[in-house]
Amino acid sequence: MALVIPVILCGGSGTRLWPLSRSGFPKQFLVLSGDGSSQSLFQQAVQRIQTVASPEITLGPTLVVTGEDHRFLVLDQLRELKNVEATLLLEPVGRNTAPALNMAALCAEQLIQDKNQDQDPILVITPADQTIQNQAAFTQALQDCIQTVQGATNAIAILGITPTAPETGYGYIQRSGEKDQNNACTVARFVEKPDSKTAQAYLAEGxxxxxxxxFVLKASTWLNAVKEFRSDIFEASQKAWLSKSEDSSGGVGFIRPGKEEFKAIPSDSIDYAVIEKCPGSQFPIKMVELDAGWNDLGAWDAVWQVGQQDVSGNVTSGDTLLTNTKNSLVHASSRLVSAVGVENLIIVETADAVLVADRKNSQDVKNIVSQLESQKREEKNLHRKVARPWGWYDSVDEGERFKVKRIQVKPGASLSLQMHHHRAEHWIVVKGVAEITNGDQIITLTENQSTYIPQGQTHRLSNKGTEPLEIIEVQSGSYLGEDDIVRFEDTYGRS
Known part of the structure; x- marks a missing residue:
């Protein structure tokens, strides 16, 4: 009986899918697959691995490695899934995927020890931002990988995707020899993203x-391999793990490695640190071929490819009107978007930004994000509507010395007890019942009632009811940035 622990790598910001994907709400949390699913890419990744359970395979808790800033996005999306037991490993900073997998392997070993089980768990590792069209083929390929590593020492199995084009945006795996009884063949070598001519040669060679x-491997195999090839990453990761802290929310465990110790871990990817060094080593690596409509949605052109195209080759979402338009992707988030007489375009509209790009150049959207970063523009990081652990806020208007927000607070949730140095606030309740701490007073307001929070006054907004609470907040002052918040108490560990 194999004990399998899914590991979902849920980092990254998806800059090539701006303006829909931003660092505050990256692509893995978006619904982008184009197959009519209402689940995000992250939710699909979690659900996909659940299907490998069988009489020979027991599924353990899912480990999600993500950033501290995204923990409540992950938590909210996990709650929408049924019967998925999960633990969140929260990185204080991004250190690439090798340290992330170190944390997952150490966590998997601890979970087994805590249950007094004498097993070496098999990790099934997947990014959180891919799509698969043929679930049955995916499940079978993963089960073949699990069988490949189960009875072998230090074995690794990786999924290789049947190529459909001379793609220059992916790394390649060269196979060697015939398939064995588990449909796995030996990996001869890994090669980096090729130029167009080389990619054509790879496709022709076969x-x-x-x-x-x-990929799939035992927790001990990964730790042995990283200790062999990158002992500096191994040792630094051990220090961060030993200084971890643990808490929970809504029945989901949070594990935080030591912040300063984690920052000291050298940054490297799983591939560079370990996997590419395995062929011919004491860590035999096999590949199982996967032909299942795979796509990593690395750019808007990929989203167009997996989308439901109309007779003119267009993929649309939201309120759109098209005429004499072909082979284009048009995404409307907050208003009507129309296109006339264009071909091969990407048009993406959000409440605060519009992207227009030639489909063949959609990878270059990252250059726009770089310009936003250099200009310190907020559109790089946050949407106009921003998710928070207690609900969300939407910045509906802004001018000199004022800002207007629409705020929704979930039932039973509350904002932090806080104060602002540079602004005052007016709150008007438009839906629900608000409990408001305003200095020494605690008051209850209902629809159409309001209160004023002076600059420097300690305050808090809470929803004690069973329905969502909505207010309009009008800020006024000399500085209205989100960093003008001094938190005294916070349910979500941000004070």
């Missing part, structure tokens, strides 16, 4: 597959 970034 032994090269795309590197999916999904």
């Amino acid at each position: 032994s090269y597959l795309w590197n999916s970034g999904m």
